[in-house]
Amino acid sequence: METASTGKKSALSGTKCRLGLEMSLGLIRVTRFIYWMVARNALLVNHRLFELGIYSDDLCLLCGMHNETHTHLFQECQYSKMITAGTVALVKLQIPSSNTLVWIQTRMWSSTKKDVVFCAFMNAHYSIWMQRNRSRVYNQIL
Numbered sequence: 566m567e568t569a570s571t572g573k574k575s576a577l578s579g580t581k582c583r584l585g586l587e588m589s590l591g592l593i594r595v596t597r598f599i600y601w602m603v604a605r606n607a608l609l610v611n612h613r614l615f616e617l618g619i620y621s622d623d624l625c626l627l628c629g630m631h632n633e634t635h636t637h638l639f640q641e642c643q644y645s646k647m648i649t650a651g652t653v654a655l656v657k658l659q660i661p662s663s664n665t666l667v668w669i670q671t672r673m674w675s676s677t678k679k680d681v682v683f684c685a686f687m688n689a690h691y692s693i694w695m696q697r698n699r700s701r702v703y704n705q706i707l
């Protein structure tokens with residue numbers, strides 16, 4: 566941001582820009598990590614925690630009606646279907662509900678289009694996981 570009187574950039578605005586950029590890059594890294602964990606079925610969903618004896622039930626924290634497995638949480642749950650439907654509408658494509666990453670990678674699209682569609686689904690998975698964790702923290706089923 567430039568000051569009106571001098572036309573020079575203030576040091577504070579430069580700091581804010583760098584902080585904002587670093588926070589954005591951090592969020593992108595976390596989002597990418599969550600998507601990577603989803604693709605490997607490596608997140609500690611309730612079914613896995615139940616199998617490990619950490620939790621006494623394995624119900625989905627979003628709907629409370631089914632076992633919270635990776636497949637249920639990211640493909641079958643009504644909440645996830647709503648988020649995925651919104652993402653599909655956003656990118657305006659017919660996208661399969663499973664193996665989305667492989668499907669995107671095998672399209673004959675430009676790398677930019679693949680990146681945009683991939684980012685949209687990465688953010689959808691991140692949103693689902695964060696909402697699931699909010700349900701855990703606040704002990705609320707949606």
Ligand SMILES: [Zn+2]
Pocket residue numbers: 625626627628629630631637638641642643644
């Ligand atoms: Zn569910």
